[in-house]
Amino acid sequence: MNAKGRVFRYYDNVDTDVIIPARYLNTSSAAELASHCMEDIDRDFVSKVHKGDIIVAGANFGCGSSREHAPLAIKESGISCVIAKTFARIFYRNAINIGLAILECPQASEKIQAGDEVEIDFSTGLIRDLTLNLEFRAEPFPPFMQALISKGGLINYLKEEEGK
C-alpha cells in the first residue's frame, strides 16, 4: 500500500476543534464534515486539497476532544496519510479504528515543507520527500495494530475474531 501527494504543513498541538469545529458537529455526514475541515486554521485547505495529499504536522496532533468526526473529516477530504511527531492518544486510536493512515516520524515532521511532493510505502514505513530528495523511516505499528489496520478497522477486526 502506498500514498503519494502534496503536503499541507501544520505545526504543534493541532486540536480537534480546528480540524472540525464543534459548530458543525450537529451532523455525522462525512462529506459535510469534510467541507469544513481545518477551516479555523487554514481557510484554503478545503479548496486546495486533492485526493492523496498528505498532512505533515508537529507534536500532539489531534489533541482535545474525542470526536471521531475529526479523523473522518480528514479522511473524507482526500488526505491519504497524516505524518506527525506525535499524536494525541484518542485521535491515534480513532484514526486506526476508522482506517485513516497515520505515521509518527519526528525527522519527517521536522524536515518536510508545505507543498513538497511526498511518497509513502506503508509496508516498510519509508517516507520519501521527492521535492527535497530526503528519506525518512517511520515507526512501524505493533503487530496488533497492523492486524486492525489490515482488517479495515476495529469493527471488521472484531467481527472476524467473533467468527473464529
Added chain:
Amino acid sequence: MGMTSTEKILASAAGLDEVHAGQLIMAKLSLVLGNDITSPVAIEEFKKFSLDRVFDKDKVALVPDHFAPNKDIKAAQQCKCMRTFAHDMDITNYFEVGQMGVEHALLPEKGLVTAGDVVIGADSHTCTYGALGAFSTGVGSTDMAAGMATGKAWFKVPSAIKFNLTGSFRPFVSGKDLILHIIGMIGVDGALYKTMEFAGPGVASLSMDDRFTVCNMAIEAGGKNGIFPVDEKTIAYLKEAGAGEPRIFTSDEDAVYERVYDIDLGQIESTVSFPHLPENTHTVSQCPEIRIDQVVIGSCTNGRLSDLEAAAAILKGRHIASGLRCLIIPATQKIYRDAMKEGLFDIFLDAGCVISTPTCGPCLGGYMGILAEGERCVSTTNRNFVGRMGHVKSEVYLASPAVAAASAVMGKIADPAKLD
C-alpha cells in the same frame, strides 16, 4: 515489579495477575458512555454487528447534553437517533432532558461509577471518574460501538507520572488552579498516553469536587487517565450516590513512575490559562489588565455545587460589571435544585447573572453564550483553543469559579482575594 493502581485495575479487568506499561490487553468494561454528538456515529457502527441488544443494558449510559435541549434541527435529529436507539435497546441509563446533566457530573452523582471500575466514554473528559479510584478514559465513537457490542476494549497499559501532593490550599484556591498549574508545568502533551496519578498526604485535604476537576483535565495534558487513591471521602461519596461496592486498588511502594513531581498545595496560586492552549498559564497576580465581555461558570470541569458556592460567595452583595454577560450553568438537575434551595439563585440573579438548564453548550461553542469576533470570555471550562467558544478571533481564558466570579464583578480578569 510493583504495579500502579491503574495497572492493578487493568490487570483485574483483563483477568491477568499482572500487567505492566506498554502491554496490550483486552479488558472487560464496567460502563460505556456516549453523548448526543458521539453516539450517532457509534450507533451507525454498532449496526454493523447486526445485534439486537447491547452487551449489558445496565452498563451503557447515554446522555444528551452537548447540544441538548436541542439547539437546532440537526441537533434534534441526533438526539432523536440516540433516544430511539436507547428505546430499542432498552438502555437503563438513558437520561432525557429533565433528568439529564453534563455527563461527567451526572454519572458519579447517579452512582454509575465506583472504585475499581473500567469505564470508556466517547467523550474526552471521561477521565473525570479517576477521582473515584476508577480507570476511565475517553475514546471515539467506533470504540464506543465495539464496547456496546462486546463489553470489552483494547488498551495499551499506560506508563505513569506521579504528583505527590502535600499541604492544603490557601483561601480562594481550588482544584482548578492545581490542574491548570500542572498543565502549565508539564505542557499539553506532558502526560501523553500516560496515567497521571495523584498521591500523597495533600490528597486528604481535597474535596471530591476538587478531585473531579483535577482528573477531568488530565486529557488537557494528553493523559490517558487521571487517578486518585480511595480514602474516606471517596467511600462516603460512593455510599451517598448509591454506587456499587468499591474495589480498592492501591499503588505498590515499588510501582514504576516515569517522573515524580512534588507539589505543595499551599504554594498554588489562583491561575488562569490564556488563549489558545491550556498550558499558557499565568497566576492571577501576574495578569495584565484584560477586559472581558462574558463569564461562564459551569461544565463537567466546574459545574458542581461547591463550584457554584464558590462563585456565589464572591457574587453575594455584588453586581457583575456593566456590559458583561455572566452565565451560570449548574451541571445536573440535582445541583440545580440544591443550589436553588441554598439560595444561590437569588445571589446570582441579584448580581445580574443568567442561570441555565444543564448543558455543555457554550464550552464547545455549540450554543448558549457564543462569542463574537474580538470578544473575550473567562470560563470555568476546560479548553481555550482557537474558535473553541465561537468566532475564530474570540478568546477564552480558563479559570476557577472564584476567579471567574471575581472577574465578572470587575469586568476584567481579577483576583478573588483582592476584591474590596
